[in-house]
Amino acid sequence: MNFTYRGRCWKFGNDIGVDGDLMPLEFAMQRETRLEVLAPHTMKGVDPAFAARAQPGDIMVAGRRFAQGNPHIQGLLGIAALKLGLVVESIPRGSLRNAVNAGVPLLPSCPGVTAQVETGEELEVDFATGRLRNLTRGTQLSFAPLDKELRDIIAIGGWRPALERRIAAMGRRT
Amino acid sequence: MAQTVTEKILSRAMGRPVRTGEIIYPEPDLVTVHDWYVVNFDKALQELGVTRLYAPDKLLISTDHEPVAVSVLAAERQRQVRQIAAKYGLKHFYDTGRGGHGHVFPMELGYIKPGMFVLAYDVHANNYGALGCLAIPLVVEITDVLACGSVWLKVPETVRINLQGALRPGLTLRDVADRMIADVGADVADYTVMEFGGPALASVGIDGRVTLCNRPIEIGVKSTVFETDAVTLAYLEAHARPPFEVLRSDSGATFKATFDYDLGILEPQVAAPPTPDNVVPVSSVAGKKVDHAFIGSCANCSITDLRDAARILKGRKVSAGVRFVVTPGTQQIQARAAAEGLLAIFTDAGAMLTAPGCGPCAGGRTFPLAKGEVSINTGTRNDYGRLGTREAEIYLASPFTVAASAVAGRIVDPRELL
Structure with missing residues (x-):
């Protein structure tokens, strides 16, 4: 999998909530996991036009405690469906697991990053190394990448394909 | 190297010293799932083609979320849970009218001891930390554990709480626990294990320790755990079979933050x-x-x-x-x-x-x-x-x-x- 994303920056603030901001709560209550259903509602509570305007390869950059709240996976599945990368100052434990399980490439710990980018700027992020280039400004930042084990789960497409691969490798299919 | 209680437990589970921030796949000593997820994990395993659990003898099923079926749908689910428990040959299936709350009765029945590592479906299993056991909640990924024996964990940092002082009349450890999570806050607590010790430990019984372990999950901790002391050992003598490990953090262990927390708060909290x-x-x-x-x-x-x-x-x-x-x-x-x-x-x-x-x-x-x-x-x-x-x-x-x-x-x- 290509772990370098190049696209427009979509910047958001601190404390974006899982339910309401990132995805309407009703989809979590219905345990909806179909990507095509969730995609158009991604970030609806913050910017109703976002899902229609974001392009595959674009990068969401958010502040502290991105996807805070009851860790429902639906919002992260929406981001995966739109094929976006994710760069955040911080993300709570439950939502980090959900991002990995949804197969969203992310940099989970980028303190101060929101001061270095603006919506509409051209970014290039290498999720394997943690290098973020702001092509509009000609600047470069470096953050800790996600662990290799977790990048491998993302690379294969998230929780279900990763578990299928592991079950096959262990000979657990009987 | 000096270790926290959590590092000791995860090092034992891995059979080698672990370091904070590392991704590991430790196998738990016990797995717990409650009545509202049994049918779901069975369906997931069927779809994945897994017909036998990795370690059926480690799985404990509780019937606590809906012990009294108040609808035909709920009665049907209970029927399916019984069939599933029989199909996988589970020895630790607690049906309605048996056991009770899955975050509590395993302690009474001697399942839980200091130094154990538990993975659980449901967020408040970290109650077991009252006895010095590290219990980490999962949701959908409990399927990975049932199929393959483990799931990835990042070795967490520890926030240390040193309990001091004494409760005032009319106040309880629930008041303290609620006040404490508000004071410590999510920014510090997220992704950490909250470890309790300190000079007031001897005054806090196991029931109160359960309450103190239960509340921090709401501010994003991965788990909670008490150091082992005479109170723990007295409880274990009455409820479990020896041997009992005594687990405390080493002097010089690294904590993300340390708080001295006084039990003597002035007013009941809501x-x-x-x-x-x-x-x-x-x-x-x-x-x-x-x-x-x-x-x-x-x-x-x-x-x-x-x-x-x-x-x-x-x-x-x-x-x-x-x-x-x-x-x-x-x-x-x-x-x-x-x-x-x-x-x-x-x-x-x-x-x-x-x-x-x-x-x-x-x-x-x-x-x-x-x-x-x-x-x-x-x-x-x-x-x-x-x-x-x-x-x-x-x-x-x-x-x-x-x-x-x-x-x-x-x-x-x-x-x-x-």
Whole structure:
């Protein structure tokens, strides 16, 4: 999998909530996991036009405690469906697991990053190394990448394909 | 190298020293799943082509979220759970009327000991930390554990809480736990294990330790764990089979943060809507009319909690218009409450008893709230909609405060009735 994303920056603030901001709560209550259903509602509570305007390869950059709240996976599945990368100052434990399980490439710990980018700027992020280039400004930042084990789960497409691969490798299919 | 309790437990599980931040796949000593997820994991395993569990003898199933089936659908689910338990050959299946709350009875029955590592479906399994066991909650990924024996974990940092001082009359460890999570806050707590120790440890019984372990999950901790001491060992002698490991953090172990926390807080605390860490002194919400009160949930369902409630209710009546529900945590707690005469006190006061387990706190499937109503209870969450309609308010407080408010018909400082 290509772990370098190049696209427009979509910047958001601190404390974006899982339910309401990132995805309407009703989809979590219905345990909806179909990507095509969730995609158009991604970030609806913050910017109703976002899902229609974001392009595959674009990068969401958010502040502290991105996807805070009851860790429902639906919002992260929406981001995966739109094929976006994710760069955040911080993300709570439950939502980090959900991002990995949804197969969203992310940099989970980028303190101060929101001061270095603006919506509409051209970014290039290498999720394997943690290098973020702001092509509009000609600047470069470096953050800790996600662990290799977790990048491998993302690379294969998230929780279900990763578990299928592991079950096959262990000979657990009987 | 100096290690925290958590690093010791995960190092043993891995058979080598682990370092903070590392991704590991430790195999648990025990896996717990409750009645509302058994059918789901079985369906997932079928889809994945897995017909035998990786370690069926390590799996414990509890029936606590809906022990009393109040619909045909629920009865059907219970029937399926029994079939699934038989299909996988489970030795530790606790059906309705057996055990009780899965975050509590395994401690009574000797399953839980210091140094153990548990993976659990459901967020409050970190109650087991009261006995020095590291229990980490998962949701959908419990399927990975059942199929392949483990799932990835990042070795967490530890936030150390040194308990000091003494409780004041009319206050409980629930008041302390609620105040503490509000004071520590999510920014510090996220992705850490909260470890308890300190000079006041000897004054905190296992029931109170359960409450202290239960509440920090609401501010994002991965788990909670107490150091082993004489209180732990005395409990274990009565409930479990030796040997018992004594686990404490080494001097020189690295903590993300350390807090000295005084048990002697001045005023009973209440968590007001809409989050459990929105904690205020009772005086700031006193006078609020209540319609519904409940003692129970994995946070406060012990014999100590029932004694506290009974102390308020003895010789008094629940206010007209208030429905008051008591859910003992386990079959054993219920039996003991009966033997001590507590159940008679509740009955005389006009309270209703429900089957051991989660009680109304499991999403309000029983005793829900109607539009415009107010509940005060000892549950775990006060999100809008937690107990039925979103158009209702939930306040969380100690057994003293809940029982006193049920008697008064409005939120009161329980010290007025003690």
